[in-house]
Ligand SMILES: Nc1ncnc2c1ncn2[C@@H]1O[C@H](COP(=O)(O)OP(=O)(O)O)[C@@H](O)[C@H]1O
């Protein structure tokens with residue numbers, strides 16, 4: 001057993017983890033612990049982790065924090081909190097009722113902290129918990145299963161079309177801190193909702209290891225936004241595991257801007273005629289390592305999937321895109337397209353892209369394309385020939401490349417925030433407003 | 434305005450321009466004609482500052498300054514404008530955004546305030562109308578998916594907005610039908626003024642029916658082999674370039 005594991009075991013045993021009176025959860029945690037104790041965090045020997053080495057985490061031992069009222073800078077929260085949303089805030093791994101805003105939530109919609117849900121409606125949680133992803137997926141899932149501290153539980157009943165998006169804002173405030181949050185999102189049949197997860201933190205080193213499971217009922221529609229703006233010193237793992245019932249539709253927009261080392265897993269299983277659209281944008285600078293792993297599992301016929309990921313990498317940053325599409329034998333007439341485009345802004349930046357199509361059905365339409373390139377010099381010159389200085393010209397072109405993904409966002413306030421965040425990376429001179 | 438002296442230029446160690454001499458005075462229109470591959474676009478690119486060319490000799494003086502020393506954006510701000518033979522498509526950057534960025538860059542360089550948003554829109558809409566373009570073009574990405582003729586018109590729109598002093602038009606007539614040609618020619622003619630000069634690169638006489646040049650030069654194999662008045666263009670139309678090339682050889 002590594003020192004880090006001993007540290008984690010010791011520090012978590014000091015915490016009162018939720019759901020200790022639930023035998024099914026105790027069993028799940030115990031099994032997860034055994035799994036993590038034997039395998040640890042994922043290693044680059046695992047095919048799905050071959051470009052991302054998290055061995056630093058074995059040595060560092062971040063410390064999980066006790067639930068405690070900690071002062072969080074209100075302006076900092078506001079700058080990421082979407083006005084006009086149901087807002088949930090998780091501070092250092094715990095739901096904060098004070099910071100959350102749930103006014104006007106329809107009575108039929110349940111939104112409560114995971115700790116509360118495990119007390120007040122554990123049988124409801126038990127139906128879904130651990131059903132979209134299990135500990136043997138990889139070390140971060142086992143880690144989260146064993147030691148999640150809190151999170152939120154959301155249930156949208158049948159026929160409910162939620163008027164406002166739900167935002168879950170994750171904040172880590174402490175140097176060396178560790179947040180293991182666990183969310184569960186359930187849409188019953190014929191419902192529609194928008195779910196936004198935002199990850200931020202103080203300008204210190206910490207680990208955020210968050211897992212969300214989402215169940216999209218028959219003919220329901222879920223739109224998910226992930227905005228990852230962790231501190232530049234932080235480690236981030238964020239996994240979203242989706243189950244789409246028959247005719248369910250899911251669109252995911254993944255924005256990876258922050259973190260020293262950040263990995264996203266977006267996995268979805270599609271039942272008959274379900275549709276998914278996965279979009280992503282990763283912007284890496286300096287020594288950032290941004291890994292995006294997607295898995296689209298077509299299990300039944302007539303499914304449609306569309307995937308577009310774009311990366312912009314500067315400095316010594318490294319971007320990874322691994323996109324797996326699996327078409328089961330039974331999934332005839334699947335229609336799947338995947339595209340990954342990378343823009344390298346410096347000679348030391350790197351993009352690793354690996355589309356993986358595994359097709360076991362014979363009558364399908366599947367395609368994929370990847371590119372890794374630089375800005376076109378003739379475009380830079382064209383802008384310069386109109387009076388735009390070279391740096392601004394390059395930033396305009398880079399922004400345009402990235403903005404294609406921001407443009408797909410349907411929430412105006414979120415779009416404005418994203419444009420600001422992208423422009424921070426690629427400023428355009430004052431003569432452009 | 435512009436003085437080119439003994440200019441020699443290599444591309445990939447190949448001699449493309451072999452001693453160009455050209456004097457352009459304010460208010461004058463010079464046509465540069467010549468067969469394909471004679472170096473017309475190379476000359477246009479050199480004047481606007483495109484990289485990838487090696488100037489091996491000679492000089493270019495623009496308004497008393499060494500033009501070749503200036504980066505491309507400074508040339509543009511100082512009033513040099515190239516209407517490209519092949520305008521570049523810029524996905525994700527709207528026409529109106531580029532026009533505003535360009536206009537403000539030029540204004541700032543010349544000590545003027547940024548243009549007011551409303552004034553800008555009024556101005557740009559008037560120019561769009563004069564070129565008989567659809568206003569929708571303003572909000573589309575620069576040249577993306579434009580037809581050949583639409584791209585050329587868009588170049589003239591940019592030129593009309595920036596009001597340059599030296600306008601270089603590289604084969605602006607190619608790809609235009611006769612109606613579009615007239616509209617573009619009207620656009621150019623409306624910009625004529627005593628302190629604005631034009632270099633019109635073309636290999637057909639056609640454009641010169643609508644924009645009357647003061648001088649016509651024939652460029653062949655990297656050299657100006659003959660210069661004359663507008664009547665030279667007519668002679669070329671009739672006899673082709675062969676007789677001149679033979680005479681020069
Ligand atoms: N990148 C290049 N490398 C080598 N030769 C080139 C390059 N670009 C153009 N040329 C050559 O330079 C000559 C002049 O080209 P250009 O200026 O485009 O002619 P024009 O515009 O008169 O048709 C041609 O022979 C062309 O093949």
Ligand SMILES: [Mg+2]
Pocket residue numbers: 473474475518604
């Ligand atoms: Mg040419």
